Structure formats: C-alpha cells, structure tokens
Amino acid sequence: MAPVEEDYLDDYGSFAARRHERLANRRFRCTYGRARVDGVPFEAYNFASEEEAVDFLDLVGDDGGRWARRRNVLIRVPSGAGDLLERVRDRVR
Secondary structure: OOOEEEEEEOOOHHHHHHHOHHHOOOOOOEEEEEEEEOOEEEEEEEEOOHHHHHHHHHHHOOOOEEEEEEOOEEEEEEOOOHHHHHHHHHHHO
16 A cells, blocks of 8 residues: 555554544543555554544544544544545455
8 A cells, every 4th residue: 555654653642632622631542643545644543452442433523534443443534535444444454
C-alpha cells in the first residue's frame, strides 16, 4: 500500500481529550499514527486493550469519518474513502 507517514504520537491518550470533546475527563492508553495512501489520509490508533478501543469508538461516535476495528486497533479514513478502508481491512485481517 506504500503509506507515507505524516505524524506519530507514542502517548496519544493525553492528546485525545483536546481533539475530541466527548473524551473530556477520560484517559486512554494508545499510540496514534497518521499517513497517506494514494493521497488519502488514514489514521491508526493502537490501544492497550480491546476494551479501550471499543470505549474510545463509543465515545467519539460518528465524527464524519469511517472506522474499522480489529481487536485493539482502530482505523479511520474520511467518509469518501471507503475503498481505502476496505483495502486496509483486507490487510489487517
């Protein structure tokens, strides 16, 4: 898929509440990475546990993106990039 990395945060949990209002007063242990594949932005979240990934997704809800989850990893692409999401899902299975 030849992703081009743009950002990586080892301790995204401390940053998450500033980005998502619904996460105020919550602390998640996860890493965060943003990359581009074929020019389309792509975000990956790697949580310490599957439960934290599910809680995070429940709290963030529909933010205009498309989400996929595999165990403790969440993938997010913009709403118009469903083909990229399907390609990523195929790779992480």
